[in-house]
Amino acid sequence: xxxxxxxxxxxxxxxxxxxxxxxxxxxxxxxxxxxxxxxxxxxxxxxxxxxxxxxxxxxxxxxxxxxxxxxxxxxxxxxxxxxxxxxxxxxxxxxxxxxxxxxxxxxxxxxxxxxxxxxxxxxxxxxxxxxxxxxxxxxxxxxxxxxxxxxxxxxxxxxxxxxxxxxxxxxxxxxxxxxxxxxxxxxxxx
Amino acid sequence: xxxxxxxxxxxxxxxxxxxxxxxxxxxxxxxxxxxxxxxxxxxxxxxxxxxxxxxxxxxxxxxxxxxxxxxxxxxxxxxxxxxxxxxxxxxxxxxxxxxxxxxxxxxxxxxxxxxxxxxxxxxxxxxxxxxxxxxxxxxxxxxxxxxxxxxxxxxxxxxxxxxxxxxxxxxxxxxxxxxxxxxxxxxxxxxxxxxxxxxxxxxxxxxxxxxxxxxxxxxxxxxxxxxxxxxxxxxxxxxxxxxxxxxxxxxxxxxxxxxxxxxxxxxxxxxxxxxxxxxxxxxxxxxxxxxxxxxxxxxxxxxxxxxxxxxxxxxxxxxxxxxxxxxxxxxxxxxxxxxxxxxxxxxxxxxxxxxxxxxxxxxxxxxxxxxxxxxxxxxxxxxxxxxxxxxxxxxxxxxxxxxxxxxxxxxxxxxxxxxxxxxxxxxxxxxxxxxxxxxxxxxxxxxxxxxxxxxxxxxxxxxxxxxxxxxxxxxxxxxxxxxxxxxxxxxxxxxxxxxxxxxxxxxxxxxxxxxxxxxxxxxxxxxxxxxxxxxxxxxxxxxxxxxxxxxxxxxxxxxxxxxx
Numbered sequence: 001x002x003x004x005x006x007x008x009x010x011x012x013x014x015x016x017x018x019x020x021x022x023x024x025x026x027x028x029x030x031x032x033x034x035x036x037x038x039x040x041x042x043x044x045x046x047x048x049x050x051x052x053x054x055x056x057x058x059x060x061x062x063x064x065x066x067x068x069x070x071x072x073x074x075x076x077x078x079x080x081x082x083x084x085x086x087x088x089x090x091x092x093x094x095x096x097x098x099x100x101x102x103x104x105x106x107x108x109x110x111x112x113x114x115x116x117x118x119x120x121x122x123x124x125x126x127x128x129x130x131x132x133x134x135x136x137x138x139x140x141x142x143x144x145x146x147x148x149x150x151x152x153x154x155x156x157x158x159x160x161x162x163x164x165x166x167x168x169x170x171x172x173x174x175x176x177x178x179x180x181x182x183x184x185x186x187x188x189x190x
Numbered sequence: 191x192x193x194x195x196x197x198x199x200x201x202x203x204x205x206x207x208x209x210x211x212x213x214x215x216x217x218x219x220x221x222x223x224x225x226x227x228x229x230x231x232x233x234x235x236x237x238x239x240x241x242x243x244x245x246x247x248x249x250x251x252x253x254x255x256x257x258x259x260x261x262x263x264x265x266x267x268x269x270x271x272x273x274x275x276x277x278x279x280x281x282x283x284x285x286x287x288x289x290x291x292x293x294x295x296x297x298x299x300x301x302x303x304x305x306x307x308x309x310x311x312x313x314x315x316x317x318x319x320x321x322x323x324x325x326x327x328x329x330x331x332x333x334x335x336x337x338x339x340x341x342x343x344x345x346x347x348x349x350x351x352x353x354x355x356x357x358x359x360x361x362x363x364x365x366x367x368x369x370x371x372x373x374x375x376x377x378x379x380x381x382x383x384x385x386x387x388x389x390x391x392x393x394x395x396x397x398x399x400x401x402x403x404x405x406x407x408x409x410x411x412x413x414x415x416x417x418x419x420x421x422x423x424x425x426x427x428x429x430x431x432x433x434x435x436x437x438x439x440x441x442x443x444x445x446x447x448x449x450x451x452x453x454x455x456x457x458x459x460x461x462x463x464x465x466x467x468x469x470x471x472x473x474x475x476x477x478x479x480x481x482x483x484x485x486x487x488x489x490x491x492x493x494x495x496x497x498x499x500x501x502x503x504x505x506x507x508x509x510x511x512x513x514x515x516x517x518x519x520x521x522x523x524x525x526x527x528x529x530x531x532x533x534x535x536x537x538x539x540x541x542x543x544x545x546x547x548x549x550x551x552x553x554x555x556x557x558x559x560x561x562x563x564x565x566x567x568x569x570x571x572x573x574x575x576x577x578x579x580x581x582x583x584x585x586x587x588x589x590x591x592x593x594x595x596x597x598x599x600x601x602x603x604x605x606x607x608x609x610x611x612x613x614x615x616x617x618x619x620x621x622x623x624x625x626x627x628x629x630x631x632x633x634x635x636x637x638x639x640x641x642x643x644x645x646x647x648x649x650x651x652x653x654x655x656x657x658x659x660x661x662x663x664x665x666x667x668x669x670x671x672x673x674x675x676x677x678x679x680x681x682x683x684x685x686x687x688x689x690x691x692x693x694x695x696x697x698x699x700x701x702x703x704x705x706x707x708x709x710x711x712x713x714x715x716x717x718x719x720x721x722x723x724x725x726x727x728x729x730x731x732x733x734x735x736x737x738x739x740x741x742x743x744x745x746x747x748x749x750x751x752x753x754x
Contacts, residue, residue, distance in 0.1 A: 062589050079246070087245040089252040124590045135587035145585070150246075152584030156597070157240035165598060166582065170239065172416040172546035178373035181543045187581055187600050190240065190547070 045085035046093055051100055055080055057116055058103075059151045061123045069160035071151055079154040099143030106130060106141075162189035194220040194447070195747065196486040197469055199454045199499065202301025204716045204732040205490030206432030206440070207344065211740035212486075213445040217747065220482060221437075222452040222471060224491075225276075225297030228304070228433055234423030235270035243270050264294050266305065266421035274298065274305050274421075283494075284624045286639035292680035293494065293638070299450055300433040301492070302683070303729075305421050308397040308429055308549065309574075310350045311726035312341050312361040316560060321722050324568050327522065327615035328692040330721045331702035334361065340734040347439075348430040348733065349406050351414070351550075352395020359570070360555040360726070366400045369393050373542040374577035374603050375552045381663045382554070389660075391575065394553040397430035397730075409438045418547035429549070451475050453631055456503040457487060457512055457712070465711045465752075466512070472631045485752050486711045486743050489689075490736070493523070493717035497621040497688035498636045513689070513706040518699050520621040522687040523640050524613045524723040529675045530650045532657035534666035536577065536603035543579060543600055551576050554607070554660075556725050558652065567648035569612040572725050573657060577605040607660065609653035610682070612725045614645055619679070621688055640679040650674050684728055686717030704739035711752045715739045 047055060059071035059080070071077070084093050107115035107126050115123060131148070133139040155161040162168040166189040195217035198208045205221060212219045235243075247268040254262040261267055261275035274296045285291050296302055315334045322329040338361075345364045353368035354360060371379065371393055379391040398414040399406055406412075411427035411434055420429045427434035440446040451474040458481065460467040468483035489496045497520040503512035511519050552575030559565050580601020588596055619641065623634040654674050661669045679685075692698020695707035704719050706712040715736040717728060746752045 063594060064590050066591055066594060068594075083245055083248075087248065087250055089250070092251055127589045128592075131587060131589050149584035152582065152593075152597070153246055156582045157243075157246060159239070159241045162240055165594065169546075170417070173413075175369050175416045175544070175546035175548045177370040177544055177548070178376070178539075178542050179545050181541050181600065184543050184545060185600075186598055187579075188547075189582075 045081040047081050047084055047096075051097070052077060052081060053116055054100055054104060057123060058127070058147065059155075061120065061127045062148060062151050063155050064120065064124070068165045069158075071155050074155050074158035074160045076151055076154045076158065079158075080150065083150070095143070099147065103141070103144060103147075106139075156189060192468070192483040192485050194218050194482065194484040196220070196488065196743070197222060197482055197484040198488045198490055199469065200224075200301065200490035200492065200495075200716065201299050201432055201437065201448065201450075202490065202492065202716075203303040203306065203432065203729050204736040205488070206300070206303060206436030207733045207736035208488045208490060208713075208715060208740045209440040209446060209448075210436040211737050212488075212744060213440040213443040215741065215744035215748075216443075216445065217486070217744060218445050218447070219440070220447045220449060220484065221440075222454055222469065222482075223297075223299050223301075223448065223450045224453040224474060225299065225301075225450065226474075227448075227450040228299045228423075230423060230425060230433070233273055233298075234425055235268075236417065236419045236422040236425055238270060243268075245269065260292060261294060263292070271305075271422055274423075280630065282627070282629065283636045283638060284627065286637070289639055289641055290678050291638040291640050292678050293685070294680065294683045295492065299437070299448065300431050303431040304423055304433060306397075306431075306729055307727065308420060309394045309551075309553070309727040310345070310348070310352070310363070310397050310730040311354075311395065311555075312363055313337070313724050313726065313731050314359065314361045316359055316556075317722065317724035317726075320569060320724070321615070323563065326568065327722055328690065328694065328697050331691050331693045331698075336702070337731070337734050337738065340738040341730065344730060344733040344737055347405070348397050348435065348730070349399045349402065349411070350395050350397050350730070351400035352393065354392055354395060354555075355390065357390075357555055359557060359560050363395065365395055366403070368395070369400060369548045369550055371552070372544055372548075372577050373539045374536045374605050375575065377536050377539060377665050378552070378575065378577070378605060378660075381665045382660060385663070386557075386660075388557040388560075389554060392553050392555065393548075394550045394574070396550040398549050399428045402428070406435075409435055411435065414549065416546035416548060418549045420549055452480075453633070454491065454499055455479075455631070455633055456499060457489075458483075459503065459505040459508060459512060459709075461505070461507060464507075465709055472633075474631070477631060485747060486713070488740070488743075489712070489714045489718070490716045493685040493688045493720075494621050494636055494638070496714060496716055496718040498623065498633075500689065501621070501623050502634060513699055513709050513712060515708060516696055516698055518617070518690060518692075518697065520688050521617040521619070522615040522690055523619045523621055523638070523679070523685060524615055524687040524720065525679050526682040526684050526723060526725065527611045527613055527642055527646045527650060527676050528609060528682060529672075529677045530609040530654035530657070531606055531672040532654060532661055532669065533604055533606040533671075534661040534669040536605050537665055537667055539603055558656075565652065567645050567652060568614060569645070569649065570725055571609050571611040571649050571653040573607040573609055573653070575605065575607055577603065579603050605661070605666070607657035609650055609657060610725060611646060611649035611653060613679075613723050614643065615687055615690070615722055616643060638679075642676045642679060646676055647674070650676055684717070684723070686720040686723060686728060689714050689718035690721045691719050692721060703742045704735055705742070710746075711743075713739050713743055 501511035556570040
């Protein structure tokens with residue numbers, strides 16, 4: 001089996017595990033949504049399908065669908081693929097490839113299963129723990145910080161991220177220096 | 191018979207003003223711009239939503255490293271704005287060993303008037319007297335009273351929104367209504383005026399039309415929409431630029447010829463008349479050499495490029511560069527210096543926010559070394575003040591809904607005092623020509639040798655101490671100060687001083703009218719003319735000097751004194 005085929009099989013196995021565990025987790029009343037992009041077949045670009053699967057899972061775990069779009073619905077994985085494919089240079093591409101490859105084993109489940117094999121709720125637990133270790137300084141991983149920053153930037157600069165999740169006012173027309181927060185309770189997108 | 195009454199070299203902040211005034215006085219005026227023309231429809235990006243910009247609006251790393259080695263560090267350098275910044279690979283310069291110079295510039299019609307920060311403060315007599323008082327540099331040949339009516343004139347036309355109490359360290363001006371303070375600024379202002387008699391906080395007056403007047407509307411300009419996207423060009427024409435204001439006004443007279451893609455190689459000196467007879471131009475695209483003649487020449491190419499042109503204009507009479515009997519051409523290169531910031535959380539206003547994006551920071555005007563020079567350092571500093579609530583960021587802990595929730599609510603209020611200090615004139619800080627390297631048009635490239643000195647460092651240290659003291663008040667918490675690290679020369683994009691005004695032809699290049707001491711029909715009104723830097727942003731002063739000198743030149747021309 002060639003490399004891409006192997007990766008596809010791993011993704012497929014991951015999907016089976018994900019649906020099984022996801023079913024159990026749903027009993028806990030949590031909203032669980034499988035990111036739609038994950039199952040949508042071949043990517044065209046620098047990142048392989050398995051890399052895109054990991055990117056999508058990470059992005060959707062960082063910013064899941066709630067009442068508003070998650071990173072997947074907002075097109076964040078595609079933005080990252082475009083950055084690597086059409087924008088970055090070789091150094092940028094290899095930085096991401098190596099960073100993803102090094103990050104994935106850090107995110108295995110306590111049972112040693114891959115991140116992709118987990119349900120969204122378990123992914124959230126795993127990534128939350130890892131994120132805390134990075135931000136508390138116990139683990140040093142600048143790539144993870146870059147990835148998180150890029151996902152967050154791509155999300156809040158997307159149309160749903162800016163206009164639905166946050167408050168977007170392209171042409172304010174006037175400046176008011178002090179208004180009650182209750183009138184504009186959301187973060188301004190720009 | 192000359193081709194034109196006047197030639198203006200450069201279409202930016204000061205060149206646009208010279209062109210407008212000369213054209214309105216009836217002079218047939220040729221404006222030469224080394225870069226291409228600007229088309230608002232394609233070159234302005236202010237109407238693009240964030241999601242309409244590709245690749246998060248980042249410039250490709252390989253392109254930035256190969257072609258924009260300097261400009262990539264400009265705070266407003268994006269894929270959709272890079273057309274307003276030069277390709278460094280096409281416009282090299284060299285620096286002296288052990289020095290560096292950050293030269294940020296744009297070659298296009300309008301120059302940096304399209305990308306300026308628009309803060310507009312007047313120089314006062316504290317500034318015009320400073321060199322004389324300190325014995326540093328040479329005395330300005332003018333005082334505030336000489337420039338005051340010209341500040342009035344340019345502020346009226348430009349449209350400056352602001353409110354400055356008449357401070358002894360900062361004159362007020364003719365302003366449109368101001369933008370109001372944010373709640374955080376009100377907190378700071380109260381704590382400042384409670385504790386200090388000599389300090390206050392204002393909203394920086396900016397060249398944005400808070401309330402456009404009929405003469406602004408007549409040029410197609412409208413009210414500021416409070417988007418704070420000015421660095422992208424403004425489709426509303428709401429901030430002042432050559433493109434929105436002076437060049438359209440000049441064009442309306444029918445006397446303007448604007449010629450982009452025209453790089454000035456040198457000026458032509460005529461021994462018989464002892465005047466400049468014209469300019470040598472190289473077409474940027476075809477590299478064809480051309481010559482244009484005129485009765486009057488204004489240099490407005492920006493301080494370093496103006497010095498480069500003068501030094502490259504040699505003749506038997508001026509072997510060391512045109513108008514350079516004093517050997518001051520290229521010397522006294524100044525900027526401003528920053529590199530000391532103090533930030534704090536603002537308490538007690540968590541239930542407040544803002545609407546809109548005001549295109550102006552807050553500002554604490556200079557207060558030190560007034561009324562007496564009682565500090566161990568010379569001159570002074572001011573603070574630009576930034577205040578806002580925390581916004582969305584990926585640089586915070588948390589994932590999932592917790593991250594979304596944290597980003598959806600505005601964060602803490604923060605305020606930052608960012609020190610700006612005066613840079614002293616020093617003849618050793620200078621522009622020369624590199625004798626070994628020419629650019630692709632065959633012109634010797636500038637060689638820059640410029641350092642920040644001990645006084646600049648002492649000013650910044652004092653500013654950092656004062657800012658820390660100001661924010662050490664019950665209204666604030668979490669006070670943090672940056673290390674005091676003076677910015678490199680050029681970093682503030684206020685280069686000036688390379689052909690200074692003065693009273694004496696042996697120690698300065700220009701007289702009180704920005705006219706070369708020894709060449710009656712040569713005028714310089716860009717930053718090169720500055721005798722000292724003061725601490726305020728300089729553009730409105732360049733404009734006032736330009737309007738004044740242009741009208742003086744037109745007076746001489748009308749009197750028949752400048753015919754070649």
